[in-house]
Amino acid sequence: MEAREECFLKQRQVLLLFVFLGGSLAGSGSRRYSVVEEKEKGFLIANLAKDLGLRVEELAERRAQAVSKGNIQYFHLSHQTGDLILVEKMDREELCGSTEPCVLHFQILLHDPLQIITHELEIVDVNDNAPEFFENAMQLKVLESSPAGTIIPLGNAVDLDVGRNGLQNYTISPKSHFHVRTRRRRDGRKHPELVLDRALDREEQPELSLTLTALDGGSPPRSGTAQVHILILDINDNAPEFTQSLYEVQILEKSLVGSVIITVSASDLDTGNFGAISYVFFHASEEILKTFQLNPITGDIQLVKSLDYEKINTYEVDIEAKDGGGLSGKCTVIVQVVDVNDNPPELTLTSVNSPIPENSAEIVVAVFSVADLDSGDNGKVTCSIQNNLPFILKRSVENFYTIVSEGALDRESRAEYNITITVTDLGTPRLTTQHTITVQVSDVNDNAPAFTQTSYTLFVQENNTDWNSSQASAPFTELLPRAAEPGYLVAKVVAVDRDSGQNAWLSFQLLKATEPGLFTVWAHNGEVRTSRLLSERDAPKHRLLLLVKDNGDPPRSASVTLQVLVVDGFSQPYLPLPEVAHDPAQEDDLLTLYLVIALTSVSSLFLLSVLLFVAVRLCRRGRAASLGGCSVPEGHFPGHLVDVSGAGTLSQSYQYEVCLTGDSGTGEFKFLNPLIPNLFMEESEREIKESPHCRSSFVVR
Structure with missing residues (x-):
C-alpha cells in the first residue's frame, strides 16, 4: 500500500514538472489574444510588457511598436503602461468574411537589439447580422400531379456571422401541404428545400402562399423571412433534365473578357411549348452576375469581367433550365480559377535609421517586410541589394529583413549611399519590385587638420628633413623687412580638414615664438602679422611655432614651424604691397x-x-x-x-x-x-656697402 502511494506521488511530481515546462515554453513564444468585434476605441486587449517579461521603461528605450499587415493599424502599444490598446473598431465580417476562426497576425518590433515577436489576435464574432434572403418574394409552379415527397429547391438566405451566430435552419408556415428541409452544400451554405407532404388539387386550391423563415443560432436569435407563392399547374409530364448534374471547368486567371467558359445542355421529352427550354442563373449572387453571362438559348457561359485569383479562386454557379409548362431542372457548374503570376512583390518599409555615424560597425540601417499575393512559386520571393555597397542583407522572422552595415564607414570617402532593395518572385515571368533608400553618413572627428603650401611660395632646400614629422608639420622661411610697420603681413598659413561641420572649423594660434609679443596670429584666417615696430635689439632670426586645431570632440591639431629672417635695409621692391591691385x-x-x-x-x-x-x-x-x-x-x-x-x-x-x-x-x-639654397643663416651679420658700379645696372651670370 505504501509503495503504491509513493509511486502515485512520483507520478504527480512528474506531471507538475511537465505542466510547468509547458507554461514556460508558451510564455517565451508567440501568444494568441482575443477580442470581441465592434469594441470601442481604447479597449484594453492585454498588457504586453507583462507577457513579454519586460519592464515598462524598456518599451520606450527599445522603441517598441506593434506592426500589422495592411494600411489600417487597429491597435497601439503604449510605452507608458505596456498595454495593447484598440484604436479602431474591428468588424470581423469585413476582416475575415466567412473564414473561421478570424485571426489577425501582428508583430512586436523591438530595437537595440533588434527583436521581432509574432502574436495572434482572434476576433470573436458577435451576433450583429440577421439572415437575409436574396429574394424577398419567390414564385413557384408545381404540377398538381406531383407525388408526395417531391422536392422543390428554394432560394437561400445569407448570414454574415459565423459559427453559432450564423445561419442554422429554415422553417415554413403554414404546414398544410409542405415542410422545409435544410440541406448543407459543399461550400458551407445552407439551402432550404420544400418537400411535398400530400397530393395537390388545383381545382380545390390553385395557389398557396407560404412564409419561409431563416434562423441563426445567436442569443437572442435573429431571423429573416421571404414570401413563397406557389402556383399549381396542370399536368406537364416531363421536366427538363441536364446531361450532367455537375459541371467542372478550369480557367486561367488572365482569360480574356468575352471568352466562353463552358456550355451546359438540358433536354425535355415534352413537345410544343412544354418542351421549349430556356436557361437562367438560379439565385446567383451579385458577384456571379457581374462575372458571368448565360445565353438563355444556347446555354453558353461567357466571361464578362476579369478574374482575380487572389480575391476569388472558385465559383459555384447554379443554372436552371425551364420549359414552357413551368417545369425546371437544375445543375451546378464549378469554375476553378488557375493562378498566374500577375502580382508583383510588395515591399513595406518599417523603419529607416539615417544618418548613421561613420565609425560604427554592424548598425541596423533599415527594417522591411515583403509579401506576394500570388500562390505557389508565384508567391515565393527572393530579396537582394547591390553587391558594391558596405551593407549586407539579413533575413529575420517570417518575411522580415534587415539591412546592416558590414563594417565601419568613412564619411570622407563617401557621405551618402543609395541602397536599392530588389524583390523578385519565382513565377513565370518573374516580377520585380524595387525600392531605394538613402542613407546619410554623419561625421565623426577622425581627421586632424593638415597644412598646405599651395597658398604661399617657399624656397625649401631639397632633401631637407621635416623637423616635426610626428605632427605632420613642415618648417618654412619668410623674409621680414626691419622697417615693417605694426600689422605687417609676414605670412599666411593655410590648413584643411577632411571632416565636415564643426569638426572642420579651424582656429590658429601661436604656441611659441623666439620673441614673445612681436608676432600675432589671426585665429580664423592664419595670417601672421607684426604686433609692433622692430627695433635694433630684436634678433635677426625668429622661429614661430603655429598650431591649428579643429572644433571636434576631442579636438585634433597639427603644427607648423615658420622661420622669419629680419632684413636690415631691405629695398622697396621686396616689401609686400597688399594694397596695390594687379593691373x-x-x-x-x-x-x-x-x-x-x-x-x-x-x-x-x-x-x-x-x-x-x-x-x-x-x-x-x-x-x-x-x-x-x-x-x-x-x-x-x-x-x-x-x-x-x-x-x-x-x-x-x-x-x-x-x-x-x-x-x-x-x-x-x-x-x-x-647660389645653392641654404635653410640656415649664419649668426654673424655682414655689412653691405654701396658700390657705385652696382647702381642702375644688373647682370645675371
Whole structure:
C-alpha cells in the first residue's frame, strides 16, 4: 500500500514538472489574444510588457511598436503602461468574411537589439447580422400531379456571422401541404428545400402562399423571412433534365473578357411549348452576375469581367433550365480559377535609421517586410541589394529583413549611399519590385587638420628633413623687412580638414615664438602679422611655432614651424604691397615697351657692333674693380624673393645673392652668381656697402 502511494506521488511530481515546462515554453513564444468585434476605441486587449517579461521603461528605450499587415493599424502599444490598446473598431465580417476562426497576425518590433515577436489576435464574432434572403418574394409552379415527397429547391438566405451566430435552419408556415428541409452544400451554405407532404388539387386550391423563415443560432436569435407563392399547374409530364448534374471547368486567371467558359445542355421529352427550354442563373449572387453571362438559348457561359485569383479562386454557379409548362431542372457548374503570376512583390518599409555615424560597425540601417499575393512559386520571393555597397542583407522572422552595415564607414570617402532593395518572385515571368533608400553618413572627428603650401611660395632646400614629422608639420622661411610697420603681413598659413561641420572649423594660434609679443596670429584666417615696430635689439632670426586645431570632440591639431629672417635695409621692391591691385593693362604696356626696345636694338646692332666691342672690354675692366668694392655676404636669405616689378614671380628653383645699400630708397640691385639654397643663416651679420658700379645696372651670370 505504501509503495503504491509513493509511486502515485512520483507520478504527480512528474506531471507538475511537465505542466510547468509547458507554461514556460508558451510564455517565451508567440501568444494568441482575443477580442470581441465592434469594441470601442481604447479597449484594453492585454498588457504586453507583462507577457513579454519586460519592464515598462524598456518599451520606450527599445522603441517598441506593434506592426500589422495592411494600411489600417487597429491597435497601439503604449510605452507608458505596456498595454495593447484598440484604436479602431474591428468588424470581423469585413476582416475575415466567412473564414473561421478570424485571426489577425501582428508583430512586436523591438530595437537595440533588434527583436521581432509574432502574436495572434482572434476576433470573436458577435451576433450583429440577421439572415437575409436574396429574394424577398419567390414564385413557384408545381404540377398538381406531383407525388408526395417531391422536392422543390428554394432560394437561400445569407448570414454574415459565423459559427453559432450564423445561419442554422429554415422553417415554413403554414404546414398544410409542405415542410422545409435544410440541406448543407459543399461550400458551407445552407439551402432550404420544400418537400411535398400530400397530393395537390388545383381545382380545390390553385395557389398557396407560404412564409419561409431563416434562423441563426445567436442569443437572442435573429431571423429573416421571404414570401413563397406557389402556383399549381396542370399536368406537364416531363421536366427538363441536364446531361450532367455537375459541371467542372478550369480557367486561367488572365482569360480574356468575352471568352466562353463552358456550355451546359438540358433536354425535355415534352413537345410544343412544354418542351421549349430556356436557361437562367438560379439565385446567383451579385458577384456571379457581374462575372458571368448565360445565353438563355444556347446555354453558353461567357466571361464578362476579369478574374482575380487572389480575391476569388472558385465559383459555384447554379443554372436552371425551364420549359414552357413551368417545369425546371437544375445543375451546378464549378469554375476553378488557375493562378498566374500577375502580382508583383510588395515591399513595406518599417523603419529607416539615417544618418548613421561613420565609425560604427554592424548598425541596423533599415527594417522591411515583403509579401506576394500570388500562390505557389508565384508567391515565393527572393530579396537582394547591390553587391558594391558596405551593407549586407539579413533575413529575420517570417518575411522580415534587415539591412546592416558590414563594417565601419568613412564619411570622407563617401557621405551618402543609395541602397536599392530588389524583390523578385519565382513565377513565370518573374516580377520585380524595387525600392531605394538613402542613407546619410554623419561625421565623426577622425581627421586632424593638415597644412598646405599651395597658398604661399617657399624656397625649401631639397632633401631637407621635416623637423616635426610626428605632427605632420613642415618648417618654412619668410623674409621680414626691419622697417615693417605694426600689422605687417609676414605670412599666411593655410590648413584643411577632411571632416565636415564643426569638426572642420579651424582656429590658429601661436604656441611659441623666439620673441614673445612681436608676432600675432589671426585665429580664423592664419595670417601672421607684426604686433609692433622692430627695433635694433630684436634678433635677426625668429622661429614661430603655429598650431591649428579643429572644433571636434576631442579636438585634433597639427603644427607648423615658420622661420622669419629680419632684413636690415631691405629695398622697396621686396616689401609686400597688399594694397596695390594687379593691373593687367600695365603688364601689357610693359610688354609693348620691351618689344619696341628689342626691335630698336636689333636694327641698331649692325651700326653699333664696333662700339659694342669696345664697350664690352671697358665693362669687364669696370666689373673687376666693382667686385673688389662690394661686400658679398656669405649667408643667404632662404625664403620668398620677388622680381623687380614686385609681383613675386621668381621661380623656386633659383636663388640669387643680392647686393643692396642700407639706406637706398630705390629698387637698384645687382644679381651675382646663383647660389645653392641654404635653410640656415649664419649668426654673424655682414655689412653691405654701396658700390657705385652696382647702381642702375644688373647682370645675371
